[in-house]
Amino acid sequence: MASSYKTFSTNDVVSTKTLLHEAIPLTGTVVSGTYVDGATETNIKNYSHGMFQSVYDYPYLSSSANHIFDITIGYNAGSKMSNPAHTQNAKKLNLYNQMAQVLVGHDSDGNIRAFDEDGNLTEGSKINSAIFLNFSRLLTKDEIKKGSFSLVMAVGQGHEKAASHTEQITITDDNAQNDYRVNSPAGDYAILYADSTKGSDLLADDSGDQKVGLIYYHAGVVVLTSSIFLDENTGDLGGAHVGILDTLKHDVEFFRAGAGATGYESLPEAFTGSAISSSCDAIRQRISNISFNNTTELNSTIYFCRAQHNEFNYSSNPTYTSSSKIQVKNISSDSPISYITTVGLYSSDNELMAVAKLSEPLKKDPTNELTLRVRLDY
Amino acid sequence: MGFLDNSGDILLDAVLTDTGRMRLAKGDGSFKIAKFCLADDEINYGLYDKTHASGSAYYDLEILQTPVMEAFTNNASSVKHRLISISRTNLLYLPVIKLNTNGDRADHSCGVHGASTVHVVAVDSDTETGLSATDTTAGIGVLPGETITNEDSCILVEEGLDTTEISFSYAIDSDLNESQYIVEMDNRLGSLISFTGTSVTVSYIDDDNIASYYLSSTTHGTTMINSLGTTAIDGCSIAGPRGTSLKFKVKASLELNTSQYLFEQVGDTLYYLNTLATATATTGYAEGTNEYRVIDSNIRITGATTGASINVPIRYAKKVKS
Numbered sequence: 058m059a060s061s062y063k064t065f066s067t068n069d070v071v072s073t074k075t076l077l078h079e080a081i082p083l084t085g086t087v088v089s090g091t092y093v094d095g096a097t098e099t100n101i102k103n104y105s106h107g108m109f110q111s112v113y114d115y116p117y118l119s120s121s122a123n124h125i126f127d128i129t130i131g132y133n134a135g136s137k138m139s140n141p142a143h144t145q146n147a148k149k150l151n152l153y154n155q156m157a158q159v160l161v162g163h164d165s166d167g168n169i170r171a172f173d174e175d176g177n178l179t180e181g182s183k184i185n186s187a188i189f190l191n192f193s194r195l196l197t198k199d200e201i202k203k204g205s206f207s208l209v210m211a212v213g214q215g216h217e218k219a220a221s222h223t224e225q226i227t228i229t230d231d232n233a234q235n236d237y238r239v240n241s242p243a244g245d246y247a248i249l250y251a252d253s254t255k256g257s258d259l260l261a262d263d264s265g266d267q268k269v270g271l272i273y274y275h276a277g278v279v280v281l282t283s284s285i286f287l288d289e290n291t292g293d294l295g296g297a298h299v300g301i302l303d304t305l306k307h308d309v310e311f312f313r314a315g316a317g318a319t320g321y322e323s324l325p326e327a328f329t330g331s332a333i334s335s336s337c338d339a340i341r342q343r344i345s346n347i348s349f350n351n352t353t354e355l356n357s358t359i360y361f362c363r364a365q366h367n368e369f370n371y372s373s374n375p376t377y378t379s380s381s382k383i384q385v386k387n388i389s390s391d392s393p394i395s396y397i398t399t400v401g402l403y404s405s406d407n408e409l410m411a412v413a414k415l416s417e418p419l420k421k422d423p424t425n426e427l428t429l430r431v432r433l434d435y
Numbered sequence: 436m437g438f439l440d441n442s443g444d445i446l447l448d449a450v451l452t453d454t455g456r457m458r459l460a461k462g463d464g465s466f467k468i469a470k471f472c473l474a475d476d477e478i479n480y481g482l483y484d485k486t487h488a489s490g491s492a493y494y495d496l497e498i499l500q501t502p503v504m505e506a507f508t509n510n511a512s513s514v515k516h517r518l519i520s521i522s523r524t525n526l527l528y529l530p531v532i533k534l535n536t537n538g539d540r541a542d543h544s545c546g547v548h549g550a551s552t553v554h555v556v557a558v559d560s561d562t563e564t565g566l567s568a569t570d571t572t573a574g575i576g577v578l579p580g581e582t583i584t585n586e587d588s589c590i591l592v593e594e595g596l597d598t599t600e601i602s603f604s605y606a607i608d609s610d611l612n613e614s615q616y617i618v619e620m621d622n623r624l625g626s627l628i629s630f631t632g633t634s635v636t637v638s639y640i641d642d643d644n645i646a647s648y649y650l651s652s653t654t655h656g657t658t659m660i661n662s663l664g665t666t667a668i669d670g671c672s673i674a675g676p677r678g679t680s681l682k683f684k685v686k687a688s689l690e691l692n693t694s695q696y697l698f699e700q701v702g703d704t705l706y707y708l709n710t711l712a713t714a715t716a717t718t719g720y721a722e723g724t725n726e727y728r729v730i731d732s733n734i735r736i737t738g739a740t741t742g743a744s745i746n747v748p749i750r751y752a753k754k755v756k757s
Contacts, residue, residue: 064470070468373744375516382527394483399473399474403469408510415445
């Protein structure tokens with residue numbers, strides 16, 4: 058009996074799961090400075106609601122642009138920055154609470170928990186004012202790979218672009234693959250640590266153990282304490298806002314206050330007296346480099362298409378015969394030959410579900426057997 | 436689609452078809468891969484050079500260098516020519532499916548339309564009258580698409596070994612005898628009906644509006660599939676041992692019957708005059724001149740057992756002006 062389909066047995070189909078990682082390098086020049094038209098950064102999208110800023114890898118009006126991350130700031134009611142008289146105070150409170158609600162959750166009384174410096178929600182210091190970097194799913198895919206995150210941030214005086222700063226710290230999730238937390242409703246997260254990488258005596262604690270924020274791997278969100286731009290004597294904002302920079306440093310001259318202004322504002326002044334977008338602009342200028350690896354969870358089904366020696370040796374290709382005579386044979390005792398270029402995977406009702414193509418024809422005759430391994434990823 | 440890189444290791448480029456993705460999206464369990472086939476769509480076996488001066492190692496040199504295109508996601512465009520498993524290795528002849536265009540075939544009017552050289556489906560009664568569809572002499576090759584009767588023309592394909600090396604009086608081997616056919620056609624244009632005018636249940640209509648009809652000799656009987664036997668048949672297109680024949684008609688779709696929309700969208704831009712004998716780019720002929728619009732399409736017939744296949748060209752015609 059002639060046939061052209063072969064049914065899979067249970068031994069011919071196997072399912073597997075693979076984790077794929079891609080390196081995602083983001084240079085500071087893309088985040089700030091590459092795409093400028095006059096005074097406008099064309100790859101930065103600000104919204105009329107003013108609650109966050111979107112960063113693209115190309116002018117966002119172009120269809121070629123990809124969204125890479127959003128940036129915003131916020132503080133909670135426990136922060137001394139919170140004051141109804143401050144600029145966009147309600148929005149800054151709302152943003153903090155929204156992020157905390159999603160990433161930290163609620164306590165047993167239903168109150169939104171604050172971001173905790175070390176992940177121990179029952180005690181210890183809280184991050185009451187924060188910078189949020191929300192990376193797009195295009196970059197993070199299923200999750201950020203633990204232990205791969207690195208952010209180089211300029212913390213020196215002045216308002217130049219990050220690359221020209223002589224004082225930089227590197228923020229990493231060092232050893233997070235072995236040391237991460239699971240008490241967040243948004244999945245795994247770990248603590249971010251800062252270390253001086255350019256310049257000396259930058260940090261009050263320069264041992265590499267200085268906690269500066271949290272990274273939520275599944276959510277693709279980085280939460281940085283605003284203390285990274287404050288020195289350790291900044292006590293007037295309350296204990297939680299004591300800076301991490303060495304006492305020899307002054308509060309970073311965070312950004313220029315208004316067009317044409319010659320003076321600079323510190324971070325507390327900017328967070329309280331300026332719009333969210335202005336703070337976002339200043340933070341972006343201080344980003345020198347971001348890199349991480351993303352993770353894609355690949356679920357695969359592998360189909361082993363086995364062609365035995367006595368199978369698939371003839372073809373229904375119209376060129377296979379000439380006046381019904383098989384072209385690759387001279388006499389009937391010659392071996393039939395066929396050439397495989399395509400594998401078709403069918404449902405039981407003969408509908409073509411998937412197609413696989415070989416990069417070159419494979420010769421099939423009664424003297425050989427072939428197993429073609431077709432993998433479908435989901 | 437581009438060609439696959441064939442400079443190094445052999446790669447396998449796999450994609451889900453549009454139908455596969457549709458079933459996956461349904462989430463009702465209908466996406467289940469149960470079987471596979473192998474195919475050789477790109478191969479031209481005419482390049483197999485059995486007389487190559489350098490010996491047998493060079494016979495298939497050109498075939499093995501055939502560049503292979505990336506996989507199509509359109510299920511209707513892929514896996515056209517399947518490889519066949521036959522346990523015997525001593526076959527020298529394989530069956531083919533041939534369109535019988537002999538107008539004098541003993542018991543059927545199955546010739547093609549003279550001016551069009553293909554089968555023509557008259558999509559409404561006006562067109563049937565204009566093309567003399569019910570006249571098996573004047574309207575040879577014209578299938579009435581609206582008023583189906585038992586006497587009309589049909590499309591006839593025959594399966595067997597089309598060779599003069601073996602006499603038709605020899606019975607075809609049982610494993611080469613086709614008993615099931617798959618007919619695929621554009622469901623927007625028409626549907627399959629039996630020779631006697633009975634509707635045939637469509638098995639499946641895919642996302643590209645290609646309807647598939649699965650026909651077997653056991654369920655569709657002698658009104659569609661017949662054994663050709665070993666005795667002489669006038670006008671038979673198969674020269675050697677014969678398997679079966681498949682005959683059918685086409686009923687025009689309601690849309691073709693009642694509207695010119697598809698003729699404008701996928702039809703020929705030319706207007707055909709006087710029994711489709713001449714074509715012109717413009718309309719506006721004087722009253723009394725028959726004027727038609729046409730859509731050219733294909734009906735694909737595949738033998739489910741042997742894998743042999745044929746594309747039957749078909750022309751849907753609609754009279755748009757008297």
